Amino acid sequence: MKKTDAAHLLADLYERLLERRMADPEHSYVARLYQQGEDRMLQKIGEEAIETLLAAKSGQTEAIINETADLWFHCLVMLAAHQITPEQILLELARRFNHSPEK
Numbered sequence: 001m002k003k004t005d006a007a008h009l010l011a012d013l014y015e016r017l018l019e020r021r022m023a024d025p026e027h028s029y030v031a032r033l034y035q036q037g038e039d040r041m042l043q044k045i046g047e048e049a050i051e052t053l054l055a056a057k058s059g060q061t062e063a064i065i066n067e068t069a070d071l072w073f074h075c076l077v078m079l080a081a082h083q084i085t086p087e088q089i090l091l092e093l094a095r096r097f098n099h100s101p102e103k
Helices: 003-020 028-038 037-057 061-082 086-098
Strands: none
Touching: 003 028, 003 086, 028 037, 028 061, 028 086, 037 061, 061 086
16 A cells, blocks of 8 residues: 555545444444444543553554554544544644654
8 A cells, every 4th residue: 555545545534434423323333433422432542542552562463453443443533523634633743753853
């Protein structure tokens, strides 16, 4: 996957998460998260963060990848709930990178 493909993937996923807000919670996990409210979304981020830490501690590459994907997904759900785009996060990361002192 090229770097530009990854940025497009984040943008596409974000758009799908916005669309799912209107979906039937009986048939959409994301719609159910929105319906359950921000506390549930944040709880899921906390759970996934812990699972990511445990996977990293285990050193199992596949587990680290899977748990990080879950964590990023739930963070994207939270960002969509607050109407913050992945591009805004990427721009902030770019700003920080560009202002970091060289070692």
